[in-house]
Amino acid sequence: MVKLESNWLDLRTLDELALQKTPIHQLGAGTKLGTTLAFIMVIASFSRYEVTGLIPCVFYPIVLITLGRLPYQLLLKRLLLVAPVILFIGLFNPLFDRVPVAAVGPLVVTGGWISFLSISVKLILTITAALILIATTGIHAICSTLYRLGVPQPLVVQILFMYRYIHVLLEEVLKTLQAYQLRSCHNSGIGYQAWGSLLGQLLLRTIARAQRIYQAMLCRGYDGHIILETTAARKKPDLLYFAGWLLFFSLCRLVNLPQWLGTFITGGLP
Amino acid sequence: MSHHTLDITDLSYTYPDGTAALSALSLHIGHGESVAIVGANGSGKTTLLSHLNGVLLPTAGTVNIGGFPVTKQTLPQIRRTVGMVFQNPDDQLFMPTVYEDVAFGPVNMGLPSTDVKARVTAALTTVGALELSDRPPYRLSGGQKRAVAIATVLAMEPAILVMDEPTAALDPWARRQLIELLRTFTHTKIIATHDLDMALDLCERTIVLANGSILKDGPTAEVFRNLPLLAQAHLEQPFSLQNCPLCSKSMGNNTL
Incomplete structure (x- = not known):
């Protein structure tokens, strides 16, 4: 970890x-x-x-x-x-x-x-x-x-968002792993029984977080067209x-x- | 100015999973008012705020901002009028630097770059975070993040400022700074909070929510003196209205 x-x-x-x-x-x-x-x-x-x-x-x-x-x-x-x-x-x-x-x-x-x-x-x-x-x-x-x-805008926006959401995903991974480790007595790796629910949780949490960020963007006038200042x-x-x-x-x-x-x-x- | 007002009529909202979060809620907030929305967890505060700039659209009833109904068609106009500060500033800050983050809104509004710069500088100066311009947002402290999140909204010069738990997770000093900052704003302010002392400090009017409807709407001082009402709403009196715990303890000792 x-x-x-x-x-x-x-x-x-x-x-x-x-x-x-x-x-x-x-x-x-x-x-x-x-x-x-x-x-x-x-x-x-x-x-x-x-x-x-x-x-x-x-x-x-x-x-x-x-x-x-x-x-x-x-x-x-x-x-x-x-x-x-x-x-x-x-x-x-x-x-x-x-x-x-x-x-x-x-x-x-x-x-x-x-x-x-x-x-x-x-x-x-x-x-x-x-x-x-x-x-x-x-x-x-x-x-x-x-x-x-x-380069078409959808592609550029995809790259930008992917880069942005890597951080979001990793933050959620770290939080989830920390929570798991703190409550698991053995500290080597993750038991296979927990993988399913951990991954599921991670997916749901990441989606929720990504949605909140997206809403924040919408609130500040984002309409699918990112205006990139050069x-x-x-x-x-x-x-x-x-x-x-x-x-x-x-x-x-x-x-x-x-x-x-x-x-x-x-x-x-x- | 009429675009600073807010009218909600018979607003109901049911989440897709069937949870009824708001039921037939009506209220009017006038120009320049500062209103606290308080209530227990799950009473519908965040759901209500989410309707004010169209993050959620009503299941039934209407929301009018400055005379315009909140619908999909009016969303761009509504989002210029209503500035929303999210509960978690990390959700609100998504650009590589503070400057770019604050500029995101004005740039999307299609302003020329000189105006964008002026607005960013003004907004960051207002919240006292101008020196953070080039820093990446994830490196800031909680209080700084909150200040920058507010600046991102101020840069869009909204008529109505909506905040969800602005003092949550702030240390007492940062909280006090934020309260003093919010006091200087002349916007119409709507603040959902559990920080009842802040509500008492900043808002002349308080709306108490319980189970998705309005339990009480009245002057803050009056609401917070009504102990049965507060108990019913799972709240308690702000600390500043309660007796000093040390004094009351010593008084208790005296009587014993």
Whole structure:
């Protein structure tokens, strides 16, 4: 339960980080969203056996984390949460793809292991980029930008409400679990007899709570159309930021920088 | 001004599960009045308040706000006129920051952003919470949350202010601050509460509810002196009208 509580607090930490006023935070939400999407697309476009070419891309999250004053630990913890997913997506590659591609002494490296590594690095990079986007922009600004870019309003409202109600649901979970723990003599887990009623209670309480929040919104003029205020972006720095990263991404994609650097240092440059 | 008045005629409401919460209730509240609605748990206070801005619509009877009946068609107009402060401020605060939360209503009213800003600043200043603008609402203390919840409603400049248990879960200092704040409002105020001392402090008129109908409607001081009535409604006299417990104890000792 303590673990659950700390995760819930983390969820809010991400929102609080988004309230900072670093140079990254002050960029327009559209710019950051565009850059993140470009980054994800570039990463996804690498071939499935590419590993070395991906290495310079690590530069992007590192720069953003540093300039945006984001705690590494928090992002790492989030990555750990999705680590099993990453593992399962690439798990079967080494089993199916047994074509040897390299040999380090007696150790033969198959194509499967290379693609497994490549998928892992890609997923880690893209998920980190998405986390950084939320931690430097905030879900509200992202949604208003999505709406401005022509994403249908019902979809944007769904994302916003889902994000809002995660908190509501978790709060109810914590309260219910606490009430259960305080009155259960054994403190390890929840007896299977109680699961049904606990989940039922949770559902009903969450619905009731969500309804009250919805009523509060109705009372303040909400009519199904959320009016998302957008801040005017400062044109020049935003453009520079976007163009700069786009250039860097293209460079990473078109030139295998580590290989080029290696050849350059070892004097093999033509 | 007529839009500050409220007329309820033969209002009845039965919940979908068959519970009759209000039965043939009628009342009139005039411009600028400050009215307390008191009664035992389950007497129908919250159900009554829910009718004042159309969260619930009557099973029978009518509710008129400023001459307009509360119906689905008039809801947008009604909700501008009646500002509702919920019992639990956590239900009322749903945006990422205090500022955005207070701005939610004015933005939905379609006001230009300069007006929105002016209203948010004015509302937060009134409740003394301007310095909380950039804070996320869930980080605030109970008293601060209550103040911000009131600001969210004030920013819409309602003619009638409806509050459900505004002093619940506040510490004595925060409660006193809130009472002083509410005293400065010239709105028509309708306050459902168990805090009878606050009712005595703020409201010149009190309506006692019991089993979904009006048991007594009269001047607060008069209602709270009527001990049989209070007992019948499962209430007791406000502490400020009771004898000092220390004095009465010592008096008791003297007689012994």
